[in-house]
Amino acid sequence: MxxxxxxxxxxxxxxxxxxxxxxxxxxxxxxxxxxxxxxxxxxxxxxxxxxxxxxxxxxxxxxxxxxQFLNRSGVEGDFRPLNQPGALEPEAGLPAGL
Incomplete structure (x- = not known):
């Protein structure tokens, strides 16, 4: 489906x-x-x-x-190609630069 x-x-x-x-x-x-x-x-x-x-x-x-249902460690790898490794805000799970 x-x-x-x-x-x-x-x-x-x-x-x-x-x-x-x-x-x-x-x-x-x-x-x-x-x-x-x-x-x-x-x-x-x-x-x-x-x-x-x-x-x-x-x-x-x-x-x-x-x-909270997203696994931050799984999402963080998606930002490595954007040259933002470790750039996620710990509480929000969003890129720190947004």
Whole structure:
């Protein structure tokens, strides 16, 4: 089955919280520092459906209730080709330069 934005559009609001709570019951929650930029300025550059999905996911991440489900060490390797080894913010899991 191929995932499309149509599949994700309602899923984030409808089912994501319950699925993450089930799969990651013992995981700490995501804590996004206040200085992490909001997604709103970028939403206008996206197609409406993509903007809705990103906005819903961002709300979940900033709510303080979403379990941390990304493995930072697995993600960090993706930034090595960008000449940013070790550049991830420990709490947010995002590149320090963003």
């Amino acid at each position: 191929t995932l499309t934005l149509d599949h994700l559009a309602g899923y984030v609001d409808r089912d994501l919280d319950a699925d993450l709570a089930h799969w990651y019951a013992d995981a700490p929650t995501v804590r996004i520092p206040a200085e992490v930029r909001a997604v709103e300025p970028f939403l206008a550059k996206l197609p409406p459906l993509a903007a809705a999905v990103l906005s819903a996911f961002d709300r979940r991440g900033r709510s303080g209730a979403m379990p």
